[in-house]
Amino acid sequence: MADTDFDYDLFVIGGGSGGVRAARVAAGEYGAKVALAEDDRYGGTCVIRGCVPKKLMVFASTYSDVVEEARSYGWDHRQGPFDWQDFRGRLTQELDRLEGVYRKLLANSGVETFDLRARLKDAHTVELADGTTKTAKHILVATGGHPVRPDLPNAELGIVSDDIFHLDQLPKSILIIGGGYIACEFACILRGLGVEVTQYYRGAQILRGFDDEARGLVAESMRDSGIDLHTGTNIVEMALAEDRKDGPQPTASAASMGAGVKQAAGRSGPVWVKSTNGGEKVFDMVLFATGRDPSSKDMGLEEIGVTLGRRGEIKVDEYSQTGVPSVYAIGDVTDRVNLTPVAIREGMAFVETVFGGNPTPVDHDLIPxxxxxxxxxxxxxxxxxxxxxxxxxxxxxxxxxxxxxxxxxxxxxxxxxxxxxxxxxxxxxxxxxxxxxxxxxxxxxxxxxxxxxxxxxxxxxxxxxxxxxxxxxxxxxxxxx
CATH class of the missing domain: 3.30.390.30 (FAD/NAD-linked reductase, C-terminal dimerisation domain)
Structure with a gap:
């Protein structure tokens, strides 16, 4: 039963893995009256534009070497071209199915859902995009994060990781900017799908923060697979190739490809890039995998006293509680450990603390x-x-x-x-x-x-x-x- 002073015991903002888990456990196991607002697809980054579709693309990309390897084991198979359209159709169906599962889990737990953007009006009030307001004893922010482009003229010519799953066709060539796990994973995926991949990373070695010996072997393997990996290299300038009459011109394949990358004005085409080492080259597509920021902008957080960090991360204590006692936050929006299973554990710890009466700090130690x-x-x-x-x-x-x-x-x-x-x-x-x-x-x-x-x-x-x-x-x- 909800506190009679509020519409809900809990209002969750964000329909990703962490928010959905917290909402349905609070409602289904503790009998709390719960609402959840999500202005995009249910499932969040992991299910819709991250872990799940990425892993399915990983699976798809590993088949390119199967036929050749099978011959060494006595099998005589014939290899055909990769059909992106067929795969993308199946991928869309699977993501639709998973989103339906998330919606059903919430409905079966008795969680009321609003397919609207939400922001905080005060410590106990949420304002929805249609102007209606809802009150709650506790508010949980689980809005995740989003990919960012660098501060570079014409950066809109490049895509980000969210866009990969919606391409009408695969490019013939791509430049990937970045050296983190997202950049390296997509470099391997696209190379396996037959794309000519170049990767620039400004640091001395990819996968900063991981074991040096391990990341060194990954880099060596990526180069051996045909990825043109350049460390100590960054992009300094980019433009549509057709606007650079004095620079390298697109190849016939690049020109016909059209890149699928669009400016705000609607123009598209191969992209000319100049790097920090002075090199110039034209690519069908440029992918920025240069980082992610917490999705906390324009949510009314600071106005009600919630402290944000330099990149917009919500500051919380070991129980995921903000400086405003009724407001909590979990997952990537807190920028602690940005992994789906961690967000889920944070959501469970929040429910145990607030509704189970058992203060449970989140264990961020030794996470595989x-x-x-x-x-x-x-x-x-x-x-x-x-x-x-x-x-x-x-x-x-x-x-x-x-x-x-x-x-x-x-x-x-x-x-x-x-x-x-x-x-x-x-x-x-x-x-x-x-x-x-x-x-x-x-x-x-x-x-x-x-x-x-x-x-x-x-x-x-x-x-x-x-x-x-x-x-x-x-x-x-x-x-x-």
Whole structure:
């Protein structure tokens, strides 16, 4: 039953994974009267324009080498061209289905939904885009984040990650700007789908913040796959190629492609780019994967006393509570750990704290994660660089050609790495670069989260023949630090 002074016990702004989970658990398990407002599609970034469609594109892109590899195993298959139109149609159907699942979950839990933008009018009042207002004892902001373009003239000529899933056709060539996981994942995806991929990253090595040895192998593998990866390089100028009569001209394929990139005025076409190293080139398309900002703009937050950070992130305490006691925030809009499972856990902790009467802080320690490059990278805990700055460590590491690809005569390599405390023998970090590393790191994450020692890893019998058996068979450290 709702507090008689308010329309609802809880009003959630944002229909992504975290907001939906919090809303339906508060309503379904605790009997709270709950409403939720979402001005876009239900499912949020993960389901509609992030994890799910991206992973399906990862699957699609991995089939390009299957026919060639199968011949090494005695199969005689014929390879045809990738049909983007067919795949995109199936992808749209799947996302529609998943959005329907989210809506049904909310409805079945008794959550009232509003397909409208919402902003805060005061500490207990939400104003919807149609002008109506709703009051709630508690308000939860779960509006996520959005991709941003750099502050560069003609930046509107480039697309962002949200746009990838809606292309009418794939470009023949693309320039990807950025070196984070989104940039690297889409570089591998598009290369696997047959696109000529160039990638610029201003830093010295891609995947900043991850283990140096692991990200080095990913970069090497990307280059080996045909991605033209340039580190220490950024874009300084861009324009429609047809406006640059003195610069490189588009090839016939690029000119006919038309890029599908449109200015505000509606013109489209191949894009001319100049880089920091002085090079000039024309691409069918430019993708900016240069970061994401929290979606907190024009929500009335600061006006009611909620503190925002420099990039617009909502400042919260360990219980996801803002400086305004009735207002909470979870997920990417807080810019803590921007992962879907984390947003869901934050939502659950919020419900347990507010409606379960059990103050539950969010545990952001030792979260496993995966980067869906090719090969994938799975990681949990400290990198070698982070660990050695804290205490003396031993490094157990091996890199080798996996059986499946070695038999086919391919040069692919994988990496298995453990970072171990010399004093306590606890495994501080595990890093895997290999096919299906995301699946492997989920299991390894349990051991690292449990703070198992290297000797406990060693006491586990190996599963042979597998790549992952190396995690329990490395007996001597390759170095100490």
């Amino acid at each position: 994660s995966a980067i869906f490059t090719q090969p994938e990278m799975g990681t949990v805990g400290l990198s070698e660089e982070e660990a050695r700055d804290r205490e003396p460590v031993e490094i157990y590491c091996t890199s080798f050609k996996p059986m499946q690809s070695a038999f086919a005569g391919k040069s692919d390599r994988v990496l298995m790495k453990l970072v171990v405390s010399r004093e306590t023998r606890v495994v501080l970090g595990c890093h895997i670069v290999a096919p299906n590393a995301g699946e492997l790191i989920q299991m390894a994450g349990i051991a690292v989260k449990a703070k198992l020692t290297k000797e406990q890893f060693d006491a586990t019998c190996a599963v042979h023949p597998t790549m992952s058996e190396e995690l329990v068979t490395m007996r001597k450290p390759v170095r100490t630090a």
